[in-house]
Amino acid sequence: MKRTATAARPPARSKPAPRNSPRGQDPARVREIVKRLERTYPGAKCALHHSNPFQLLVATILSAQCTDERVNKVTPALFQKFPTPRDFATLQQEVLEAEIRSTGFFRNKSKSIIGAARTIVQDFGGRVPETMDELLTLPGVARKTANVVLGTAYGKATGVVVDTHVHRIAQRLDLSREKTPEKIEQDLMRIIPQNQWINFAHQLIFHGRRCCTARKPNCPACSLEALCYSKDKTV
Ligand code: SF4
Numbered sequence: 001m002k003r004t005a006t007a008a009r010p011p012a013r014s015k016p017a018p019r020n021s022p023r024g025q026d027p028a029r030v031r032e033i034v035k036r037l038e039r040t041y042p043g044a045k046c047a048l049h050h051s052n053p054f055q056l057l058v059a060t061i062l063s064a065q066c067t068d069e070r071v072n073k074v075t076p077a078l079f080q081k082f083p084t085p086r087d088f089a090t091l092q093q094e095v096l097e098a099e100i101r102s103t104g105f106f107r108n109k110s111k112s113i114i115g116a117a118r119t120i121v122q123d124f125g126g127r128v129p130e131t132m133d134e135l136l137t138l139p140g141v142a143r144k145t146a147n148v149v150l151g152t153a154y155g156k157a158t159g160v161v162v163d164t165h166v167h168r169i170a171q172r173l174d175l176s177r178e179k180t181p182e183k184i185e186q187d188l189m190r191i192i193p194q195n196q197w198i199n200f201a202h203q204l205i206f207h208g209r210r211c212c213t214a215r216k217p218n219c220p221a222c223s224l225e226a227l228c229y230s231k232d233k234t235v
Contacts, residue, residue, distance in 0.1 A: 130150070132158045
């Protein structure tokens with residue numbers, strides 16, 4: 001009998017791990033990690049100040065190789081002067097460069113922001129698109145930025161944000177042995193239930209800032225210590 005196609009639904013649970021997956025991906029262990037992170041960082045959310053999806057997109061582009069604190073110092077004046085995508089689309093690159101200089105890599109960031117604003121105006125009627133495929137057509141936007149916008153601005157779990165903190169901690173916790181953000185994201189999408197993708201990334205980012213720092217993780221204070229066998233552990 002021929003089967004009819006049904007609408008795809010988000011999986012309620014993580015998928016089974018392949019045979020050669022890291023032992024850190026054991027489903028019971030992953031569940032416990034998710035539970036402890038939720039308990040430790042119940043209010044974790046995006047630290048970039050914004051009041052609409054376009055502001056979040058700009059702030060996320062600015063946050064590359066820069067702290068969120070620095071970005072939050074730059075964006076209030078920036079958004080006051082240039083409130084809409086149309087304002088950014090018509091900006092001279094030199095003008096934007098001067099505004100965002102302190103965030104670093106200001107030439108590339110200016111090019112990306114103006115290019116993204118132009119595409120949003122020309123192709124999407126001035127509204128930041130709500131799908132991964134459309135967001136990836138914007139200059140300077142890769143999966144990490146698209147996941148931030150979709151998850152935080154639109155509440156859509158289409159992937160897991162893999163920034164430097166998520167990258168480092170996923171490896172320390174042996175949730176992934178992959179090296180690239182794209183492949184680490186695929187691992188996390190397979191082992192974490194989809195309805196937790198958004199919060200899980202926020203919680204790992206909080207954990208990376210407050211406890212599992214790059215240089216000297218504070219393992220004695222870590223709620224995941226009993227589950228962690230990283231060679232970087234400080235206990
Ligand atoms: S025990 Fe240490 S290395 Fe492991 S997750 Fe916690 S802070 Fe990071």
